[in-house]
Amino acid sequence: MFPIVLAILLLDSNQRPCPSSSSTVPTNTPLPRRLIVAYSPSIAVFDFAVPSSCIPFAVPWTVLLRGVPSQLSALQPPLRLQILEPCPPDIRPCARPSRSLIVGRRMKGGLLFRGWKTLTSRGFCSLNDKSLRVCVIGSGPAGFYTAEKMLKAHERAEVDILDRLPTPFGLVRSGIVVNQFSRVASNERCSFFGNVSLGSDVSLSELRDIYDVVVVAYGAESDRSLGVPGENLTGIHSAREFVWWYNGHPDCRNMAPDLKCTDTAVVLGQGNVALDVARILLRPTSELQTTDIAEHAMVSLQESTIRKVYLVGRRGPAQAACTAKELREILGMKNLQVHIREADLVISPADEEELKASRIQRRVYDLLCKSATSHQGHGFAGQRELHFIFFRKPDKFLPSEDQSRVGGVRLEKTCLKANGLSGKQAAIGTGQFEDLNCGLVLKSIGYKSVPVDGLPFDKYRGVVPNVKGRVLSSDQPENVNIEQGLYVVGWLKRGPTGIVATNLYCAEETVASILEDIDNGLTASPSGSPKPGRQGLLQALEDKNVRFVPFGGWEKIDSKEKLEGQLRNKPREKLTTWDELLKAALG
Amino acid sequence: MSMLEAAHENDIELEGACEGSLACSTCHVIVMDVNYYNKLEDPTDEENDMLDLAFGLTETSRLGCQIVAKPELDGIRLALPAATRNFAVDGFVPKPH
Numbered sequence: 001m002f003p004i005v006l007a008i009l010l011l012d013s014n015q016r017p018c019p020s021s022s023s024t025v026p027t028n029t030p031l032p033r034r035l036i037v038a039y040s041p042s043i044a045v046f047d048f049a050v051p052s053s054c055i056p057f058a059v060p061w062t063v064l065l066r067g068v069p070s071q072l073s074a075l076q077p078p079l080r081l082q083i084l085e086p087c088p089p090d091i092r093p094c095a096r097p098s099r100s101l102i103v104g105r106r107m108k109g110g111l112l113f114r115g116w117k118t119l120t121s122r123g124f125c126s127l128n129d130k131s132l133r134v135c136v137i138g139s140g141p142a143g144f145y146t147a148e149k150m151l152k153a154h155e156r157a158e159v160d161i162l163d164r165l166p167t168p169f170g171l172v173r174s175g176i177v178v179n180q181f182s183r184v185a186s187n188e189r190c191s192f193f194g195n196v197s198l199g200s201d202v203s204l205s206e207l208r209d210i211y212d213v214v215v216v217a218y219g220a221e222s223d224r225s226l227g228v229p230g231e232n233l234t235g236i237h238s239a240r241e242f243v244w245w246y247n248g249h250p251d252c253r254n255m256a257p258d259l260k261c262t263d264t265a266v267v268l269g270q271g272n273v274a275l276d277v278a279r280i281l282l283r284p285t286s287e288l289q290t291t292d293i294a295e296h297a298m299v300s301l302q303e304s305t306i307r308k309v310y311l312v313g314r315r316g317p318a319q320a321a322c323t324a325k326e327l328r329e330i331l332g333m334k335n336l337q338v339h340i341r342e343a344d345l346v347i348s349p350a351d352e353e354e355l356k357a358s359r360i361q362r363r364v365y366d367l368l369c370k371s372a373t374s375h376q377g378h379g380f381a382g383q384r385e386l387h388f389i390f391f392r393k394p395d396k397f398l399p400s401e402d403q404s405r406v407g408g409v410r411l412e413k414t415c416l417k418a419n420g421l422s423g424k425q426a427a428i429g430t431g432q433f434e435d436l437n438c439g440l441v442l443k444s445i446g447y448k449s450v451p452v453d454g455l456p457f458d459k460y461r462g463v464v465p466n467v468k469g470r471v472l473s474s475d476q477p478e479n480v481n482i483e484q485g486l487y488v489v490g491w492l493k494r495g496p497t498g499i500v501a502t503n504l505y506c507a508e509e510t511v512a513s514i515l516e517d518i519d520n521g522l523t524a525s526p527s528g529s530p531k532p533g534r535q536g537l538l539q540a541l542e543d544k545n546v547r548f549v550p551f552g553g554w555e556k557i558d559s560k561e562k563l564e565g566q567l568r569n570k571p572r573e574k575l576t577t578w579d580e581l582l583k584a585a586l587g
Numbered sequence: 588m589s590m591l592e593a594a595h596e597n598d599i600e601l602e603g604a605c606e607g608s609l610a611c612s613t614c615h616v617i618v619m620d621v622n623y624y625n626k627l628e629d630p631t632d633e634e635n636d637m638l639d640l641a642f643g644l645t646e647t648s649r650l651g652c653q654i655v656a657k658p659e660l661d662g663i664r665l666a667l668p669a670a671t672r673n674f675a676v677d678g679f680v681p682k683p684h
Contacts, residue, residue, distance in 0.1 A: 177610075325636040360639045501611040501640070 132157040132518065133533030135207050137198050138217035139163040140170020141500045142490020144181040145507035146215055151187055153515055159190045160211075160534055164197040165250070166549040166581045167557060170219060173247065173292075177500055185551045191534060193541075194549030195582065201546045202537070204454040208485060210536035212523050213514055215487045216455060216464060216471075220447035220496040224462075226268070230397030234258075234405035239267065239277045239444035246280055246301075248294030248574035250581060258405075259304035262439020266409055268394055269444030270313040271321035277442050278309045279330050282384045292565065292572045308385045310436060314393040314414055314427035317344060317368045318351040323499075324363040330386065331371045337385045340372040344390040350418060350425055389436075391415065393427055398435065408437040447496035456483065463495050464488040469510030470517070485523050487514055553585030560584045590616060590665060591651040601667065607652035609633045612641035614651035619664040621647060626659055643668040 132154050136143045139161045147159045161168070168185065169178055185192050196202060198218065207214050223238040225231065237257055244252040265281055267274045280288075285302045293301075313320060317340075320327075331338055345368065347355070355362045368388065392411040400407030411434055414427035449464075451457035456473055458465045465472040465480075466488050473481040489510040490503055498506075517523050532539070541548055557575060564573035575581050591614045594601035602613040609631075615638070618624040624647040630638065634653050641648060651665070 323636065324632070324639065328632060359644065363635065363639065499640070501605070501613075501637075504611065504613070 130156065130530065131533070132213065132523075133211045133531050134159045134213045134215065135211040135537070136161045136215045136217055137207070138170065138219055138490065138492075139168035139192065139194075140217065140219055140490065141172055141177060141181075141503040142170075142219065142492075142507060143215070143217035144169070144177075144184055145503050146217060146489050146511060147190055148180075148184045149507055149511040150213075150514070151184065151189055153511060154518075157189060158533055160193060160537060161185070161190065162193045162196045162198065162202075164195070164218075166194040166553065166578075166585050168192055168194060168551070168554055172500060192549075192551040192554065193537065194554060194585070196541065196546060196548050199452050201544060202540050204452060206540055207537075210532055210540065211485075212531050212533075213485055213487065213518075215489055215510065215514075216492055217488070217490045218449075219491045220449040220462070222448040222450050223443065224446040224448050226394060226443060226445065228394055228396050230399065230406065233397050233399055235261070235439055236397060236406050236441040236443065239269070239273050239442045240447055242277050242442050243273065246293055246297035248292075248297075248576040250576055250578045253296070253576045257300070257440065259300055259306055259440065261305075261405070263305050264308045264310070264436075264438040265306050265440040265442065266310045266312060266436060266438040267442045267444055268312050268409075269321070269446075270311050270388070271444060271446075272323060272326045274311055274442075274444035275322050275326045275330050277444065278311055278386060279333070281306050281309050282330075282333065282336060282386060284335075290570055292561075292570055292574060294574050294576050296576065306440065307383070308387065310387045310389050310438070312389040312392050312394070312409075312411065312436075314391070315416060315425065316347070316351065316390045317388070318347050318355055318361060318365050319416075319425065320361075320364050320368070322364060323360060324367060327364055327367050331367060333386075335384065337383055338371050339385060339387040340368055341388075341390070342372055344388075345369055345372055348416070350416070354425070391427070392434075393429065395429075395433060397441065400439070406439065406441055408435050409441060410435050447491070449492050449496075455486075461495065464492050466493055469493060469506075469513045547582070547586055549582070549585045557581060557584045588656050589652045590614075590654040590656070593656065594651060599667075601651055603652060609637055609650070609653070612637045612650065615641040615644075615648060615668055616651045616654070616665040617643075617645050617668060618647040618649060618654075619666050623660060623663045624649075627654060641668070 132150075134147075134150050134157055136147050136159060143161055143163075147161055150157050150159050163170075167173070169181060172178060184190055198204060198207075198216075204214070204216075221240075223240055230236075235258060237255070241252050241255060242257060245255045245257065259281075265278075267278050280293075280301070281304070285298065288298060288301065330336075347365075355365055389411075391414045393414050395410045395412045397406050398408040398410060399405070412429045413432040413434070415430055416425040417428045419426045448462045449457075451459070456465055456471060457463075465474070467482070469487045469489055471483040471486040471488050473483050487510050489507050491497075493510070494502075494506060514523075558572075561572040561574055565571050567573075575584055588596075589607060591601055591603045591607055594614075595603070601616070605611040605613075607614075618627070627649060630649065630653065634650055637650060638644060638648060641650075648668075654660075654663075654665075
């Protein structure tokens with residue numbers, strides 16, 4: 001919990017560095033580059049060497065300077081000192097200082113420096129200052145955080161962000177982060193290219209030829225499948241598509257889920273997405289009228305006859321995948337009867353262990369318990385109901401009487417068994433079945449990423465094999481090579497989990513790997529000639545007649561949507577077809 | 588003034604990625620003395636939601652943007668955790684540095 005002492009580098013009285021026993025630098029290493037320490041009132045230069053690799057990012061570190069010259073000793077703490085980046089001795093120090101340090105205390109014979117090394121401290125001091133051409137594929141949070149950090153960390157980086165949609169930001173269409181990302185896109189070293197599809201408009205190998213660094217950040221646009229009979233019956237959809245539909249995603253504009261054929265919907269899964277779709281189905285539509293929900297969905301929901309939603313999970317309340325905030329939102333809905341069986345809330349010692357280990361799970365479980373006891377009382381006809389069903393997994397889907405669509409789902413009762421390897425408990429079928437009638441099924445069991453040509457892919461885990469964001473050429477551990485210049489971030493790297501902020505740390509890790517590789521010359525092209533970057537992309541797109549949407553094009557879409565929204569007292573009225581979007585952006 | 592703002596004013600490296608809007612956990616601090624911790628108001632549900640995701644959470648952890656300076660807190664000592672990244676919602680355990 002306290003700052004870790006990572007490296008203590010000592011200067012002897014002649015001011016030559018000698019690594020201490022706690023440093024990782026062996027004594028016969030050639031002298032690292034000179035570190036320039038600046039202090040008020042003037043710059044003093046010490047032959048004081050700190051190998052960059054000794055100081056990880058974003059972690060406190062401590063350095064002890066012994067035998068300091070008399071000028072420093074005379075100054076009174078707290079002293080404000082800045083450590084400038086290591087520079088080759090024959091050229092000017094780089095202008096950008098790293099974070100300043102404050103002297104902790106005076107030790108016997110020296111001064112103790114304690115501080116942080118952050119990504120922003122990475123300056124470049126070569127006379128041969130080369131531009132760095134970066135391509136980020138995917139403009140969701142992962143892509144934008146990566147772009148932001150690359151721009152901050154490298155003064156000459158040019159970052160191009162590609163997205164197959166004309167609109168940026170991925171799943172985050174609005175909110176605080178969008179403002180932040182818009183600032184990134186407005187940076188003159190950053191360009192957005194919408195309506196550019198990886199694979200069909202430009203291939204991964206072409207991009208790797210054009211750019212020094214390519215980062216794949218295109219997330220997860222497919223679904224895990226259950227693999228049970230009847231999965232193809234009409235009326236069974238993935239929750240992801242349903243969410244795209246009501247959010248106005250152009251790919252699901254014509255999905256037209258039938259919400260009038262039944263009063264019961266079954267949602268398989270109990271994660272945040274499952275709660276989201278349940279909430280949309282159960283919320284009074286008057287409340288939705290002032291949101292930016294797509295108009296076609298609004299009409300459909302107003303005519304909906306669905307009044308009961310079942311949230312079905314294979315395991316118990318101690319394993320529910322949702323988080324407290326989302327659960328509070330749905331449990332707090334007015335005029336909603338929430339049903340949770342008390343018997344399901346009984347927890348085993350193994351459950352207790354899991355809850356002890358995870359604060360998140362504990363808070364979710366507590367919320368479910370509280371809800372079970374407080375939501376009693378009689379309902380009225382047509383009242384909306386939310387049922388949490390635990391310990392059930394789908395065995396097959398049953399057709400409706402006229403065989404035209406789904407009529408129900410057969411569930412198998414489960415019990416939990418400890419999985420020795422992972423420590424988690426798995427749901428095992430018990431051979432007892434029961435049927436649940438419904439006319440709509442939404443599968444919310446996880447998103448899945450889609451592989452593309454030329455990109456190594458782990459089919460089992462549904463991610464790109466990588467180490468700290470560096471893409472590996474094979475998912476076999478024995479035969480691993482690092483793909484030069486190719487990196488991954490976000491859901492495509494970690495799997496489709498976490499929240500928006502999770503990508504902040506994910507991007508930090510990947511960008512740290514990129515910067516390390518640049519430092520070690522691992523991203524330089526073998527021929528030595530610079531890559532064409534943005535110009536190369538523009539040429540490639542022109543050759544294929546691709547009409548890309550620049551950030552200004554998105555701004556036109558944004559303005560139009562907001563204008564239309566104003567007429568209807570909504571924050572915006574989304575454009576939901578490819579034609580409308582491209583016309584607004586480029587027409 | 589919140590502790591996050593105070594840190595920035597004094598050049599202390601406390602990241603506040605969401606600028607104090609309870610949308611991240613990068614300003615996670617540990618209150619070193621329990622009696623000072625008890626003087627603080629209970630965290631709201633929203634703060635708890637974000638603390639859920641903080642790395643190296645302790646019994647006296649709070650978000651720096653939610654601790655507002657007042658005379659009763661004079662002398663409070665806050666420690667910065669060893670790392671402010673690698674949290675996960677799904678139980679992923681980050682490797683130590």
